[in-house]
Amino acid sequence: MKIVIIQVRGFLNGSGGTEKIGCYLANNLAKNNFEVEIATNEHTSGNPFFPLDEMVQITNIFDKQHIQKHLLDLHNYKGKNPFSWMCHKVVKKYTKLRNKILLKKMGGIDGLNTFNLSHRSQAWNKYIIAAKPDLIITMNIGSLLEITYENNYEIPIINSVNGRPDYDYSDLLWYRSENEMRLIKESYKNLAAIQVLFDSYNNYLPDTFTGQAVTISNPVLQVNDSEIIDHCKEKERFKIINVASLVISCKQQDIAISVFSGVANKYLNWDLHFWGIGNDLEKLQNQVKVLGIEDRVFFNGFTSDPLEKMRESDLFIFPSKYEGFPLALVEAMSVGLPSVGFETCSGVNELIEHTANGFLAKDENAMRESLEVLMTNKNLRQQMGIIAHEMVKKYNEKDIMNKWLDLITQFRKN
Known part of the structure; x- marks a missing residue:
């Protein structure tokens, strides 16, 4: 049985949760004697960030001959040379005019996006016909839309959802046009099955989906x-840790800094450590500087061994606005860290059991209070850490993969 796993963009060189799960699936399917191919469409070169079995084939269908039309980027001149400023201004006016003409010709931004989608979909159709898979697994809804737009396949398709499903087809988190949301919802009609991370996520599937919904959480080492x-071990300094991309709009590390600043002067032997990289590093560093706690908050960059950094810590703070199945949070629980997050955050409110393995806070003040309770009680940290560690055992790789195999073998040809 040949299985093609499709992630249209972000797979090559990508180190996120989607890429990690894609490689996990590919490796385990290959070990179970499936013929596995991962396909992408990226204008880049590179390799998977996560280890991949040598039996798994990688195909990048990108071709410069594929027709795509793009708006030109607008840039502001930041120098002080008046001649360069004038030249840049002329270029910027030309760019705006060129973009305006293109949008008018294409019928607006929706028309431009649909035009490009149609041509990418044609390229995928050509690839899929040649590859002849028995089953397709798309790693996100964008990949599903791209391969099925204006195409019909008799090949069963399973979509893997890496977040709460309604985040994929709505404008709850960021702007999507009515046309884009309509196209995404229609793509669900092409699914034979969909994998969701928690039972409650079934309530967020669109009414256009008529296939089989199966709950399979992500595997955790x-x-x-x-x-x-061992939280009862004597030590001089203690660490509150956050492991995530430095993206304020989602991960909200600014809230973690604000919360910590409210207790930093009271507990002088506690520090806040961030592990991760992202575009908001400078903003967060400036916030720390304004609050005057530069010697207590540390931005450590990327780590290839987050579990080791978590083992060196005492508390996990995770103030995300939204999540799917937050791997960093579950990994923190696996090493015995009690955690604090927001009760309104999807994924987080599925994993943290309030007052059992951590605290779910309704707002910043409640998060600060929860943090202080844990900072002052090593026995509670120990108790919650053990419960968190035990809870994570149900997400072991073997059991999770068996659920995937049960789903996939339903589509094996006799």
């Missing part, structure tokens, strides 16, 4: 009972 954190 298991930590031995003997290797979890």
Whole structure:
């Protein structure tokens, strides 16, 4: 049985959760004697960030001959040379005019996007016909839309959802035009099945979906009972840790800094550590500087071994606005860290059991209070950490993969 896993963009060199799960699926399917190919369409070169079995084939269908029309980027001149400023101003006016002409010709931004989508879909159709898969797994709804737009396949398609489903087809988190939302919703009609991360996420599927919905959470690397954190161990300094991309709009590290600043002067032997990279690093550093806690808040950059950094810590703070299945949070739980997050955050409110393995806060003040309770009670940290570690055991790789195999084998040809 040949299975093609499709992630149209972001797979090459990508180190996010979608790429991690894609490689996990490919590796385990290959070990179970499936013929596996990962396909992408990226104007870049590179390799998967996560280890991939040598039996898994990678195909990038990108071709410069594929027709795509793009708006030119607008840039502001930041120098002080008056001649360069004038030249840049002329270029910027030309760019605006060129973009205006293109949008008028294409019938607006929706027309331009649909034109490009149609041509990418034609390229995918050509590839799929040649590849002859028995089953397709799309790693996000954008990939599903791109391969099925104006195309019909008898090949069963399973979509893997890496967040709460309604975030994919609505404008709850960011702007989507009415046309874009309509096209995305229609793409669900092409699915034989969909994988969601939690049972409650079934309530957020669109009414256009008529296939089979199956709950399969993400796998989590298991930590031995003997290797979890001992919170009763004497130490001079303590660490609150956050592991995530530095993206304020989603991960809200600015809130973590604000919350910590409210207790920093009271608990002088506690520090706040961030692990991760992102575009908002400078903003966060400036916030720390304004608050005068530069010597207590640390931006450590990327780590290839987050579990080790978590083992060195005492609390996990995770103030995200929204999540799907936050791997960093579950990994923190696996090593025995109690966690604090927001009760309104999807994914987080599925994993943190309030007062059992951590605290779910309704606002910043409640998060600060929860943090302080844990900072002052090592026995509570120990108790919650053990419960968190035990909870994570149900997400072991073997059981999760067996659920995937049960789903996939339903579509095996006799």
